[in-house]
Amino acid sequence: MDTNHDPALASSGLQARQQWMYTLAHADIADLLPFETQLKTESYQLIRPPEIGMAMVRGRMGATGEPFNLGEMTVTRCVVQTNEACIGYSYIAGRDKKHAELAALVDAYLQGTRHRFWMCQIIELLDARRLSRQAGKARQNASTRVDFFTLVRGEDDVA
Secondary structure, eight states: OOTTSOHHHHHHHHHHHHHHHHHHHHSOHHHHGGGHHHHTSSOEEEEEEEEEEEEEEEEEGGGTSOEEEEEEEEEEEEEEEETTOOEEEEEEESSOHHHHHHHHHHHHHHTSTTHHHHIIIIIHHHHHHHHHHHHHHHHHHHHTOOOOOOOOOSOOOOO
C-alpha cells in the first residue's frame, strides 16, 4: 500500500511511528536488553553512532503563554540503516548509548518487512510494561493522597 498518495494513510502511519518511538524512548533499558542479540543478528550500519549532546527544553507559563527557555537536558541520539535500507532513529533522554542504538534498530526494523513480528515481540511488551509502571506509580501516589474539604463555620443549627 502506498501511503504517499493517501493523506489519511500517511497520517495514520506517522501516528503509529510516533507511538512506537514514544514507547522506545520511555522504555526501561532493562526491558530492551533481552532483545539485544536478536536485534543485532542482522548486520546494520551506524549512520550516526550513538552520541551524547544537549537539547534546550522550552516551556510556557500556563501552557498558553509565550515560550521561554527552561534549561538544557542531556540527550543521546543514534541513526542506523538495516540491510533492507530502512533507516531508524532514536533520541533518548539521558546518557545511555546502548539504549539509543537498540531503540534506533527497533525503529528501523519496524519499517521493514517484518513489522508485525517486531510490534508483537517488542513494542507491545514494552508498552505493557510502561503502562504497568505508570499504574504502580499512580497507586503509590494515590495511597498518599490527602483530600481537603472546607468546613462551614458559623452558628450551629442545633437548637
